[in-house]
Amino acid sequence: MSCFIQVADEENExxxxxxxxxxxxxxxxxxxxxxxxACGLKxxxxxxxxxGVRLLDGKLRPPENGWGNAVYLCVFxxxxxxxxxxSAASRGSENKRKNDDQxxxxxxxxxxxxLKQKCSDLIVLGLPWKTTEQELRxxxxxxxxxxxxxxxxxxxxxxxxxxxxxxxxxxxxxxxVLSQRHMIDGRWCDVKIPNSRSxxxxxxxxxxxxxxxxxxxxxxxxxxxxxFSQFGEVTDVFIPKPFRxxxxxxxxxxxxxxxxxxxxxxxxxxxxxxSNAAPKTDHAARHGFGRGHPRDAGRPxxxxxxxxxxxxxxxxxxxxxxxxxxxxxxxxxxxxxxLGTSLGIGGQGGHQHPNSQGPNPAxxxxxxxxxxxxxxxxxxxxxxxxxxxxSNLPGQSPDTPMAYSQAGPAPASQAQGPPSxxxxxxxxxxxxxxxxxxxMNQGAGDGGGGGGGSAMPQPPGSQxxxxxxxxxxxxxxxxxxxxxxxxxxxxxxxx
DNA sequence: GTTGAGCGTT
Numbered sequence: 074m075s076c077f078i079q080v081a082d083e084e085n086e087x088x089x090x091x092x093x094x095x096x097x098x099x100x101x102x103x104x105x106x107x108x109x110x111a112c113g114l115k116x117x118x119x120x121x122x123x124x125g126v127r128l129l130d131g132k133l134r135p136p137e138n139g140w141g142n143a144v145y146l147c148v149f150x151x152x153x154x155x156x157x158x159x160s161a162a163s164r165g166s167e168n169k170r171k172n173d174d175q176x177x178x179x180x181x182x183x184x185x186x187x188l189k190q191k192c193s194d195l196i197v198l199g200l201p202w203k204t205t206e207q208e209l210r211x212x213x214x215x216x217x218x219x220x221x222x223x224x225x226x227x228x229x230x231x232x233x234x235x236x237x238x239x240x241x242x243x244x245x246x247x248x249x250v251l252s253q254r255h256m257i258d259g260r261w262c263d264v265k266i267p268n269s270r271s272x273x274x275x276x277x278x279x280x281x282x283x284x285x286x287x288x289x290x291x292x293x294x295x296x297x298x299x300x301f302s303q304f305g306e307v308t309d310v311f312i313p314k315p316f317r318x319x320x321x322x323x324x325x326x327x328x329x330x331x332x333x334x335x336x337x338x339x340x341x342x343x344x345x346x347x348s349n350a351a352p353k354t355d356h357a358a359r360h361g362f363g364r365g366h367p368r369d370a371g372r373p374x375x376x377x378x379x380x381x382x383x384x385x386x387x388x389x390x391x392x393x394x395x396x397x398x399x400x401x402x403x404x405x406x407x408x409x410x411x412l413g414t415s416l417g418i419g420g421q422g423g424h425q426h427p428n429s430q431g432p433n434p435a436x437x438x439x440x441x442x443x444x445x446x447x448x449x450x451x452x453x454x455x456x457x458x459x460x461x462x463x464s465n466l467p468g469q470s471p472d473t474p475m476a477y478s479q480a481g482p483a484p485a486s487q488a489q490g491p492p493s494x495x496x497x498x499x500x501x502x503x504x505x506x507x508x509x510x511x512x513m514n515q516g517a518g519d520g521g522g523g524g525g526g527s528a529m530p531q532p533p534g535s536q537x538x539x540x541x542x543x544x545x546x547x548x549x550x551x552x553x554x555x556x557x558x559x560x561x562x563x564x565x566x567x568x
Numbered sequence: 569g570t571t572g573a574g575c576g577t578t
Binding site: 194196198199202223225228234235236237238260265267268269270 | 571572573574575576577
């Protein structure tokens with residue numbers, strides 16, 4: 074079996090042999106040790122097209138037929154700002170900027186990166202009692218330089234309290250760690266931005282998650298992961314079940330996610346449309362969304378969405394994206410809330426989407442308080458308008474008229490519509506939050522419906538999230554919040 | 569010597 078694979082910076086550069094693990098995977102950290110800043114690999118397939126290498130949990134997986142003798146090429150995050158990682162010069166010509174627009178975008182991005190790149194302490198929850206600070210540090214060192222690792226202990230007994238804190242030297246490491254769960258000494262642990270720090274920088278981030286519309290039902294998670302990995306590391310893929318013609322792809326690098334927004338891509342002979350995934354909280358609705366993509370300048374802001382406050386305040390934000398659902402150990406998602414659904418900096422909203430030919434949802438009064446709306450139709454309509462699911466559409470005001478029928482044909486056959494929020498009469502009251510997007514995002518369904526009272530549809534069978542192939546925590550020593558009520562059974566991805 | 573959602577004696 075081969076113990077090394079050949080990796081080069083770029084084509085025609087001299088490859089370096091890099092050791093693979095015994096299980097045949099290549100650790101991203103190993104790759105990064107030789108190619109600082111690399112976030113993935115690609116290679117020329119038989120068809121001479123570039124193909125991305127699957128990356129899961131920091132491990133690059135060999136192609137179907139093994140690594141072979143191919144020379145693999147590093148993938149770097151697009152548009153690495155100056156002073157970080159490898160210089161643009163060393164990356165060849167691919168990142169050359171040619172016009173003022175791009176320059177401007179670059180400056181804006183650099184500025185934003187300065188904001189976002191700050192590391193903060195991270196809390197590690199669920200540590201085994203026996204785990205020491207040394208062990209904690211050693212575990213996380215595989216993700217990058219660990220500046221601090223501490224296990225909180227009872228002062229008297231010295232007994233661990235089962236949680237600790239870590240701090241990384243690079244934001245990259247922090248992001249990577251936040252994007253997954255961690256098996257430490259035999260227990261699944263969660264790493265999160267601690268409450269004491271939440272809101273100090275995380276909100277200045279940009280979504281890592283994109284909405285992929287017009288999916289066909291034969292496009293699998295694997296397909297999406299394979300396809301989108303060519304652009305950068307994919308940390309999660311989520312396809313709602315039952316089939317709803319859209320999916321979410323989360324990238325490690327928000328810039329990569331953003332760079333894809335507005336584009337059409339062909340997967341399995343299907344043209345899918347990538348657009349912004351909507352944040353999960355009404356923050357987005359109030360503050361606008363996104364900073365505009367260079368190629369997609371001026372996405373509409375949330376301004377047109379009516380009184381976004383409507384109905385959400387009472388739900389109680391608990392600080393952080395998707396915070397409503399951040400409880401629930403066991404089925405809890407990795408802390409993607411800190412990753413994939415954060416908010417663009419003070420979005421310069423307000424423009425009409427240049428490509429928006431259909432009715433502007435803002436003007437349409439896109440309200441989830443639907444009239445038995447077919448989600449597929451809504452997704453299609455919004456997406457058709459170049460919007461994807463841009464707004465959180467929180468407890469929409471009843472005074473915004475519905476106009477979906479203008480937005481596009483509504484395949485009426487899939488009768489599984491979103492819950493009638495109008496009927497639920499909230500704002501803010503419904504057990505499930507009362508947002509159309511909540512419903513859209515639920516995917517495998519509000520399995521917590523067992524808890525009763527949810528107005529949400531409850532398709533059978535939840536599934537573990539992508540990227541959790543190793544098995545979601547079902548350890549016998551880990552309480553599973555049995556009968557935890559609404560919410561715990563839902564798919565832990567995207568709330 | 570038990571425990572298992574949480575949030576840090578600086």
